[in-house]
Amino acid sequence: MERVGREAKLSQSTLKQSTQALIRQLLFSGVMIPGEIYSANSLATHLGISNSPAREAMMALAANGLLEPVRNRGFRVVELSEHDRFEVYEMRVLIEVEAVRQAAARDIGVEVIEKIVDLAQESVEKLPASNREPALPYLNADHDFHMALVDAVGNSRWSKIVSNLRDESRVNGAYRHLEDNQGLQHSAQEHIGIAQAIRDRDPEKAAALMLKHLEYARPHGYPPAN
Template identity: 55%
Template sequence: MKVVEDVTVEPRKWATPISINPSRRPSLKEDSEQLIRRLLVSGDMRPGQLYSANSLASQLGISNSPVREAMLSLSAEGLLEPVRNRGFRVVEMTPKDRQEVYDLRRLIEVEAVRRAASRHLTKDEANTLTELAHHALDLLPDTPGGDLIPYLDADNDFHCYLVGLIGNTRWSDMVRILRDQSRINGAYRHLGHQERDRASAEEHIDIAHAVIRGDAVLAADLMVRHLDYARPQS
């Protein structure tokens, strides 16, 4: 595989610019991580290619340290691979990798939803879950071929909040990492069929309603069907 050093990424492709506040370093690192994650999801940072923290920081217009910290965090999640004295290589997810991630998500996300529906949600939790479901639907592109990244961000917010309702931090972290691994290398570029995408987004609302009503069986069944969009493409 050919490795290209200091590959340039194009900020104009980023769907929703993030306001980076250099006066608060934790936010700077977190925002840098979010920006890089979006580049990985969109496929603008390509698998097998090498990116230096210095070069990427220069393009972002911020200091090297928070970018390097962000890239190290993403390496720990299996999205980047540190290459000694050279930078970070984008991990390439093979078909086997993607199938493994999908199988694990089927196991742990469905069970998490079942458990969330088995407990009584507070009014605030129910409202937040419903709002996140509708927000994702609202962010679907209005035209074919539109930018799906804002929707994918909102989709992730919904799923992570839903799993977070069971109150198990390690479980939530595992789901978040698996979801990120399933999304890198432009894995969702096969999306873009408006009717199918809208149907998938509307499933968030159905899942939220089932969880709020406490119907654990229905919520789990709906999540199984919903996760079909993450099934690896042959």
């Protein structure tokens, strides 16, 4: 693996959380590959830290379904089947569409609405200029936008479920097919429409736009959600 993260300053009090964040970046960037096994020792060396926080962080990520322990070997990056992907898609439709409807219907405040609008625009600005450029900055902006929509509802459990579902998709490359065409551009532009519907306080339009938007997460050959 390409060496990253050594320059990050990890304070003792937040070492586990910081290490988790660094490993998540390796997972989402594709450096850590689904199906491959990685030891805590190899990751600790890679990140320039001791074994203990690396192992603790990997155990926490395993609890979130991103890694799975392999006895005496380390941790395997979880690999989703097409059916697994469809289950994630169905759950996201059930939860995220309703979250957007609620965000548009409730009095979530001007500051929250403006934040959602700004994050939608930021996702457009973070689009890679070509297929040769990394998509991770856009994917991070995309994640921030989606989580802002759910966070606006004010239900921490709702947010945690959506975050975990999105993490599963990101580790397993649900966006990779979008990078070879105009998919990322279309997805980012759809963010603008969703944000505008929330600003206009139009819950049904916001929900309909989110349902259409989540089509990118539906595996080929599986039926669309109603």
